[in-house]
Amino acid sequence: MKMTMTQKILASHAGLDHVVPGQLIEAKLDLILGNDVTTPPAIDIFQKTCACGVFDRSKVALVPDHFTPNKDIKSAEHCKKIREFARDQKIENYFEVGDPKMGVEHVILPENGLVAPGDAIIGADSHTCTYGALGAFATGVGSTDLACAMATGQTWFRVPEAISFRLTGSFLPGVTGKDLILHIIGMIGVDGALYQSMEFSGPGVANLSMADRLTVCNMAIEAGGKNGIFPVDEQTIEYIKTFAPERYARGDYRIFEADEDAGYEKTIDIDLATVPLTVSFPHLPENTRVVGTFGEVKIDQVVIGSCTNGRLEDLRLAAEILSGQKVRKGVRCIILPGSQRVWKESLREGLLEIFADAGCIVSAPTCGPCLGGHMGILAEGERCVSTTNRNFVGRMGHPKSEVYLSGVPVAAASAVLGRIGAPSELSAEQ
Amino acid sequence: MNASGKVFKYGANVDTDVIIPARYLNTADPSELAKHCMEDIDATFVDRVSVGDIIVGGPNFGCGSSREHAPVAIKHSGISCVIAPSFARIFYRNAINMGLAILECAEAAEGIEDKDRVEVDFSTGVIHDLTNGKQFTAKPFPDFIRKIIEADGLVGYISGKIPECK
Ligand code: SF4
Numbered sequence: 001m002k003m004t005m006t007q008k009i010l011a012s013h014a015g016l017d018h019v020v021p022g023q024l025i026e027a028k029l030d031l032i033l034g035n036d037v038t039t040p041p042a043i044d045i046f047q048k049t050c051a052c053g054v055f056d057r058s059k060v061a062l063v064p065d066h067f068t069p070n071k072d073i074k075s076a077e078h079c080k081k082i083r084e085f086a087r088d089q090k091i092e093n094y095f096e097v098g099d100p101k102m103g104v105e106h107v108i109l110p111e112n113g114l115v116a117p118g119d120a121i122i123g124a125d126s127h128t129c130t131y132g133a134l135g136a137f138a139t140g141v142g143s144t145d146l147a148c149a150m151a152t153g154q155t156w157f158r159v160p161e162a163i164s165f166r167l168t169g170s171f172l173p174g175v176t177g178k179d180l181i182l183h184i185i186g187m188i189g190v191d192g193a194l195y196q197s198m199e200f201s202g203p204g205v206a207n208l209s210m211a212d213r214l215t216v217c218n219m220a221i222e223a224g225g226k227n228g229i230f231p232v233d234e235q236t237i238e239y240i241k242t243f244a245p246e247r248y249a250r251g252d253y254r255i256f257e258a259d260e261d262a263g264y265e266k267t268i269d270i271d272l273a274t275v276p277l278t279v280s281f282p283h284l285p286e287n288t289r290v291v292g293t294f295g296e297v298k299i300d301q302v303v304i305g306s307c308t309n310g311r312l313e314d315l316r317l318a319a320e321i322l323s324g325q326k327v328r329k330g331v332r333c334i335i336l337p338g339s340q341r342v343w344k345e346s347l348r349e350g351l352l353e354i355f356a357d358a359g360c361i362v363s364a365p366t367c368g369p370c371l372g373g374h375m376g377i378l379a380e381g382e383r384c385v386s387t388t389n390r391n392f393v394g395r396m397g398h399p400k401s402e403v404y405l406s407g408v409p410v411a412a413a414s415a416v417l418g419r420i421g422a423p424s425e426l427s428a429e430q
Numbered sequence: 431m432n433a434s435g436k437v438f439k440y441g442a443n444v445d446t447d448v449i450i451p452a453r454y455l456n457t458a459d460p461s462e463l464a465k466h467c468m469e470d471i472d473a474t475f476v477d478r479v480s481v482g483d484i485i486v487g488g489p490n491f492g493c494g495s496s497r498e499h500a501p502v503a504i505k506h507s508g509i510s511c512v513i514a515p516s517f518a519r520i521f522y523r524n525a526i527n528m529g530l531a532i533l534e535c536a537e538a539a540e541g542i543e544d545k546d547r548v549e550v551d552f553s554t555g556v557i558h559d560l561t562n563g564k565q566f567t568a569k570p571f572p573d574f575i576r577k578i579i580e581a582d583g584l585v586g587y588i589s590g591k592i593p594e595c596k
Contacts, residue, residue, distance in 0.1 A: 024572050047583055051592050126496075142496055142520065144527045148588045156574065158522065194490075197518045226519060 002259040004162040006197040009137040009256050013120040021108055021161040021263075029059070030136075031114055032149045035105055036064040040078045042124060042146040043085050051151035054089050061093035061114060062086050063105040066367045069097050071374040090206030093302035103339025103365040106130040106218060106307035106383050111341055114331050117232045118254030122155055123144070127307050129220045129387065132229035133213035135236055135255065139227045160226045162197045163188075164264040167204025169273040174423055176317070177212025178387065178407030181219040182278040184270070186288030194224035196265060199258060201231055204272045209300060210239045212315035218308045219389050222285040231257065277422050279385075280405035283393045290321050291410055291422045301325075301384040302333040302415040304408055305363070306370045310338025312345050314408045319351040327359035330417030334376045336340030336363045360415070378403075385414045411413035431552045431580060433510035433531065435482035439544035440471060442488030446521065449492065450503040463499055464506035479508050484550070486542050487514040491532075492521025501525040511550050513557065513568070515539045527576060529583035535568035542566075552558065552576055 001016040003011065011019045013027035034042055039062055054060050062082050067075035067261035086094035092113060094100040101112050106127050109115050122128065124146035131138035141155065149155045165184065185192070198220045200213075208216070213230045222227030231237070232255045241248045277291035304310075304318050315337060329332045335355050337343035343365055346352050355362050368375030370388040378397030379385055383404065386396065391403035404420060413423040448471040450463055457463065459536065468475040485504065491514035492500060501524050512525070515536035525532045531552060537556045542548060546561035555570035571579070574587075582588040 021568065024575050026574050045585060049589050049592065051588075142524055142527065144498060144584055145523065148527075148584045151592055152588050156526070156578070191490075224519070236531055 002142075002262045004197060004199055004262045004264070005135070005136050005231065005256050005258040006162060006199065006227060007159055007262070008258070009118060010119055010157060010159055011088060011257070012254070019159045021159050023159040024156060025159060026154055026156050027120055028154050029122060029149055030119040031059055031061060031109070031121040032146065032153075033061045033063065033105060033109065033121070033125065033128060034146050035125050036066050036068060036075065037077050037145050038124035038146060039085070040081045040116055042143040042150070043081060045144055045147035046150055048150045049148060051133070053186055054091065054150045055153035057090050058092045059153065060089075061105075061109060062089050062091055063095050063108065064097070064367075066371060068366055068372050069364060087221070097183045100344075101339055103342065104109060104307045104310060104367055106214075107310055107338030107342065110134060110239075111243055111339055112215065113240070113247060116235060116240050116244055116247050116253035119255055122149055127218050129225065129227045130214055130218040130224045130307060131211060132220065132227050134215040134239065135230060135232035135347065137227055137229065147304070158195075160195055160197045161265045162199050162262070163193055164267040165198060165200045166202040166267060166269045167200060167208070167272055168202055168269070169204055169271040169334070170207035171272050171275060174409050175277060176409065177208060177215040179278045180212070180270070180272065180275050180289050181216045181222075182280050182285065182405060183275050185219065185223045185285045186256070186278065188223055190222060190284055190286045191224040193220065195226055198225045198228040199264070200229065201258065204270070205230060206233060206235070207272060208218040209313060210235055210313045212312065215308055219285070222389055223276070223282050277407070277418060278409055279410060280391055282391050282402040282404065285389070285391060285405060291420065294420075297383065297404065297420040299331060299385050299404075299414055299419060300382040301376065301378065302331060302411050302412050303336070303369050303376055303384060303386040303388060304333070305338060306367065306388040307337025307338065308389040309408050310336055310342065312342045314387065315342060315346050315351050316349070317408045318412040319354045321409060321426070322358040322360065322416070323354045325358050325416045325426065327415045331418050333358070333415040334358040334363060334369065334370055335360050336375070339365050369396050385411045385420055387411050431576060433484060433552070434483060435480065435484050435510055435552040436544055437486050437544060437546045437547065437548055438472070438475060438479065439486045439525045440488065441544065442469065443490045443493055444487050446492060446494035446497055446500040449500040450497070455497065457501055458499065460502050461505040463503040464486050467503040467507040476507060481508040482510045483508060484548050485509050485512045486539055488539065489514060489515045491517050492525070493518035494575045496524070501528040501530040505530040513538050513542070513550075524525060526578055527584040529579050529581070530588070531579050533568040535566055538566035538568065552579075
């Protein structure tokens, strides 16, 4: 019985030799995640389950990140509820504001060694699919799922079909994982992978950094996917050696490989060298355009950060472009390090100073404007280039504001240009 | 475990906004939600539906938001089961978690007409249209999914499985 990587991980967590697409299974979980939006209702439901406690306090992660540091009374009440729950339940992975390990959920879980190859993870947040970058199965669920999984350590899944993305070649200079995933979503549409897993493979994988892979998997949900997943290679092992040293030392991870000819619904070949600098126009991630092929789009704001592009590699890229430059007058450039660790390392490497000198503001690690929460809401008619993952109507503020999704280089260059453009245009202008 | 009732048939892409419009989401009370079920697509649904009735929909049933209110509204309106060729991923999950039976069966969704009387056997997946005599087979639920639905949803199901507190 041929299986995809996802199917193998699910089979092993369900205690089965094999599974087939469409099969409903009950699987054991390695990690269960909730944030400050989804956890409070889950706590109410949890209490109804009569559970005496969470199934394993080391396998639950609670991350207040969306409206933190709390932006208003309601969000403060929500976070208080989570804080008290975490304390009563002695949750080991609770990340308080200011904790050296804190930050945006999908940035900090891998960074804090909570994700390893072969894990099965659910999170009450749609971008939980990010962890597929490490060769884990991870998907987003609702608050009821979160509550019940915290009580039992299990959940049920429908085994997904899969699309295979075979990558070859390597990016042209300046092109990133964000361009790749936007390019893919433009190609297959926001429901192009509905219910399916997006499995990446091929020799091109080796040319993608872990940061690129995390960005790509992060947006699998934006193509309707259940999960995105990369094979485990040397880079993955290097990553867990660095960030999950204890699990690495214990050998507490499992490498699953897709069977050749695993019965994919379809296979899409992509030569990474053909991926252009890509921007998604409002109001859907599938509305992609190639940078340089559209007219002048003036902007009011740039946001660099989020669970998609708030990692150290992203901030380094931004600093490279912004170093010695000035943000165009009339444009606000907001930089959100994805975690306290990224923030601190950026400080150490002098990136924060580069940003400040260029006229950017650097925020605390938070989701903030990504979901229109706080720290950079748009007014009517304003346009923002953002490295986040959604550009739905009203996502970052006023229903008549506009969000253009891009990778870090385009976002940073656009901040200087005052319009959407490529880094190459900066040197041309000088 | 079986279902039996008359059919309400709808088209493709029935979304969570027509199942329960967002303007009614300021309550989580199931019977309140049920009063507005399908309102924007079929204003007379709530008056005509009786306990046990069945919804037959087109592909991608339940697309849209992740609101758990949608399957709750359908279930508490009296509907015993929804049959469609395919369901949107989060609706599918939420329906089972809320204890609403759903069956994927393209042939049945095509062959069954509005107002037909239909019987469903969840253990075998057999769908029998008593009006036109046709019979279809959906993949039956595995045991544990049937138990979730019988337990009125995931919360009820796991409550029975949690070990006694020490
Ligand atoms: S950064 Fe944005 S997409 Fe990521 S978890 Fe926060 S709100 Fe969601």
